[in-house]
Every structure is written in structure tokens, then in C-alpha cells.
Amino acid sequence: MGDARRQRRLLLLVVCVALLLDNMLYMVIVPIIPEYFAAVRGGGGDGGDGESGGGGNRSLLPARYPPATGDNEDVQIGVLFASKAMLQLLVNPLSGTLIDRVGYEAPLLAGLAVMFLSTTTFAFAGNYATLFAARSLQGLGSAFADTAGIALIADRYAEEPARSRALGTALACISFGSLAAPPFGGVLYEFAGKQVPFLVLACVCLLDGLLLLALAPPCAAGARANMPVGTPIHRLMIDPYIAVVAGALATCNIPLAFLEPTIANWMKESMGASEWEVGLTWLPAFFPHVLGVYVTVRLAAAYPHLQWFYGALGMAIIGASSCLVPACRNFWQVIIPLCGICFGIALVDTALLPTLAFLVDVRHVSVYGSVYAIADISYCVAYALGPVVAGQIVHTMGFVQLNLGMGLANVLYAPVLIFLKNVCQMKPSHSERNILLEEGPKGLYDTIKMEDRRGVGKSLRPAGDTEENGTDSYHRDLTEVSEEDSSDYEYS
Numbered sequence: 001m002g003d004a005r006r007q008r009r010l011l012l013l014v015v016c017v018a019l020l021l022d023n024m025l026y027m028v029i030v031p032i033i034p035e036y037f038a039a040v041r042g043g044g045g046d047g048g049d050g051e052s053g054g055g056g057n058r059s060l061l062p063a064r065y066p067p068a069t070g071d072n073e074d075v076q077i078g079v080l081f082a083s084k085a086m087l088q089l090l091v092n093p094l095s096g097t098l099i100d101r102v103g104y105e106a107p108l109l110a111g112l113a114v115m116f117l118s119t120t121t122f123a124f125a126g127n128y129a130t131l132f133a134a135r136s137l138q139g140l141g142s143a144f145a146d147t148a149g150i151a152l153i154a155d156r157y158a159e160e161p162a163r164s165r166a167l168g169t170a171l172a173c174i175s176f177g178s179l180a181a182p183p184f185g186g187v188l189y190e191f192a193g194k195q196v197p198f199l200v201l202a203c204v205c206l207l208d209g210l211l212l213l214a215l216a217p218p219c220a221a222g223a224r225a226n227m228p229v230g231t232p233i234h235r236l237m238i239d240p241y242i243a244v245v246a247g248a249l250a251t252c253n254i255p256l257a258f259l260e261p262t263i264a265n266w267m268k269e270s271m272g273a274s275e276w277e278v279g280l281t282w283l284p285a286f287f288p289h290v291l292g293v294y295v296t297v298r299l300a301a302a303y304p305h306l307q308w309f310y311g312a313l314g315m316a317i318i319g320a321s322s323c324l325v326p327a328c329r330n331f332w333q334v335i336i337p338l339c340g341i342c343f344g345i346a347l348v349d350t351a352l353l354p355t356l357a358f359l360v361d362v363r364h365v366s367v368y369g370s371v372y373a374i375a376d377i378s379y380c381v382a383y384a385l386g387p388v389v390a391g392q393i394v395h396t397m398g399f400v401q402l403n404l405g406m407g408l409a410n411v412l413y414a415p416v417l418i419f420l421k422n423v424c425q426m427k428p429s430h431s432e433r434n435i436l437l438e439e440g441p442k443g444l445y446d447t448i449k450m451e452d453r454r455g456v457g458k459s460l461r462p463a464g465d466t467e468e469n470g471t472d473s474y475h476r477d478l479t480e481v482s483e484e485d486s487s488d489y490e491y492s
Helices: 002-028 033-041 071-102 105-124 128-156 162-192 195-215 218-226 233-237 240-259 263-271 275-279 283-302 304-327 331-363 369-396 399-420 431-439 444-458 467-486
Strands: none
Touching: 002 105, 002 128, 002 162, 002 195, 071 105, 071 128, 071 233, 071 369, 105 128, 105 195, 128 162, 128 331, 128 369, 162 195, 162 275, 162 283, 162 331, 233 240, 233 369, 240 304, 240 331, 240 369, 240 399, 263 275, 263 331, 283 304, 283 331, 304 331, 304 399, 331 369, 369 399
């Protein structure tokens, strides 16, 4: 048992490092993008060696997205940042199905390998096309690594409140990676050159993959054949409870995804914010995000039946904070609503991600690849639209209208989570049991399950029952188990 617990913790470490790397790579290119475009134009940059040109004017704590120098570059930067989420959005349905088929460890290892290749490509990219290819390649790796990692945590931490704590730890790593990446990339780029941040991340990714390989070698993947087949992703998508959770995850992340590419220019135009103020805008939000994760985990352990309420409260906080952003008049005022947005997102994510696993446990088969692919799709919808759509909305309608619309969407969606109020009262679904009873055992897992259920019927047989009546007794056993099953309570 001690070895199993240590292995479980090491696997959690592997997943957390993978999520940290993915989000750091997502944002570490922020301070480097202007130099790439300057080098492509043939002036105003150092050509990529990081030793000359532009250092005095570049903030070490840059904005979340770099300011554009022209309409064409604005479009290129937006497409570059959105390309990861777009490809991830397309691949996730396939990756979720594959994870359900082959298990969690092998897709996670494949995702880390692709992320290593993407990070190395970033380090040596010399033009926009290579950057776009590396960014898209990162989306492919994330579709496998992120989904498989979260699903692996849900599978290994099957009991509460350990599952909520483990998922909360993963969410904290995601937040830290996103918020720490710009200063990390800016400092290393300033003093060591543009390749160093990516090479550091590539080395950590390689070590993480080797640790996973030691914990879960590919030769052990055959054990997955004895586990049940997961519910197809299209069936999970039409589950009303899962659909409500997916909608909440997408809606609550829209303010963050839409503000990241627009708030820097708004701060400069409306309050004359300096470079360091723009660069530090999001950094304080990490602390309320971690606080939100901690608070939700503690509340979920004490009052698990109120998970839906924590999510609804988080969406209300996000909505109110989004509406307050345009009213801010200086840097210190802006920090408050941004911290509120991140605190609310932590409440929603930490409450609803374990709820997805619980819904699969009680309504479907306890295999989590497809359901967390749906969650990843929800995130990707917000982050694919953000860099492309947010700027256009600000241009046509204004920054105030953008924030009011996002806030109203979150406030209106919060009451929808009442639909999840009775989730905690659900009992395990019979779908897995019925499949086993109707189709017969197909592997070790199915055989054990079948023998456990047949044991009830066997204990009631007369001692003189003979083997030649095995077929009849088998059908009687099924009938007895079916009659027993029919008395259980189950939500349709």
C-alpha cells in the first residue's frame, strides 16, 4: 500500500509538471514575439541572439500579449496565439477516445514527447511559419498530455476528498505556469538569449517524460485491455449534467481569455499605465487563485453536496468582477477585479472538475479520458476565440461593452448550476453492469465482476446441483442479479 501511494504521488507530480510546462510554454513567448517580428521586418531587433537591440525598451515583466505594431501583425499575433487552442479543439475528441481505449499513461507520454519537440522547435525558430508550426504542434501535444494527465489523476484518486485535493493541486500548477511564464521568459531572454527559456523547458519536459517512463513503462499498457470500455464521447456530450458543467467551464474562462489580449492596450490608453504596470497586471492574481483552490477543497471536504453552489458563487464573482474592470482608473484598482476573476475561476474549476469524474462514475463507466477531453474542449473554445475575437469586439463595440457582456453571461449562467443540485444523491449507474451481464465476460476485469455477481446466486443453489445444468443455472443467476439490480435507485 505504501508503494502504491508513493507511485500515485509521483504520477501526480508528473502530471503537475506536464501542466506547468504546457502553460509556461503557452505564455513564455510573450516577451519574444516582438523581437521575432522585428527580425522578420529586418530592423529594430537583435535578430534572435538576445545580445543587442531593444533591450533598454523591453520590460522584463511584459504584458500578457505583446502590443501590435500594425494591422497585419495584429492579425498574425492573434492567429499565432489562437492556433494552439484551435488545433487542441480539433484533436480533443480523438484524443479522448484514444485515451479511453489505451489508458492514460501512454497518451501522456506521447503528449510530453510532442511538447518536447514543440519546445525545441520554438528555441530554433527563425520565421513566422516555424513559430506557427511549433505553436500548433504544442496544441497537439496538449490535447494528449493535458487530457490524459487530468484523467489519470481522477482515476488514481478515486475517493473524495483526495480527488479534489489532487485536481486542485493540478489547477494551481496551471495557474502558476501561466502567470510565471512572462517574467521567466523576459528575464532569461534579456540576459541569456531567446533560446534559453525554451531549452530550459525542453530539459524539464524530457526529465518529466523519463520519470513517467520509469513509473509506467509501455510494456505495462496491456493491462488496460482488461478494463471496461469507456462511454463514447458523443454520448457524454449529450448527457445534460455534463453539458451544464462544460458550459460553465467555457463561460467562466471567457473573461480571462478575452481580457488577456485587450487589457494591456486599454490600460495604456485609459490610464497611461507604464510598461512595468502592464507587465505586473496579472501576477498578483495567482495568489487569490491558489486561495480559491484551497478554500474550495476544504469546503468540498466538509460539505460535498454543495459543489454546485461553489461553482455558481464563483461565476457570480467572475461576473461582478468583469463588470468592475472598466470602472478602474489606475493600476492598483485594476488588480482588485482581476484577482476576483481568478478567484472565481478557481472556485468553478475546483468544484466542477471533480464533479465531471463523479458524473461518469454514477451515470456511465468509470473511464475518464473522454469526459476530460470535453472539459479541455470547453477551455479551448474560450482561448481559441479570445485572441481573435476579443480585439474585434473592442474595436467595434468598445472595451466597456466587452466586459459588461462577459459579466452578464457569467451572472446569467450561475443559476443554471442549480441543475446539478441533486447530483450528490445519485447512485452508481447500471450501464457497466448491464453490459457485462448481456455480453458476457471479455477479460479479467469482466470475469471478476461476473463471478462476484454470480456468487450471490451460487450461494442459494441446492448442494446437489450438477454441472450439466450449468447453462440453466447461469441464466437463473443473471435473472437473480437483474431482479436485484432493478430494486436499486438510479437517475435516468
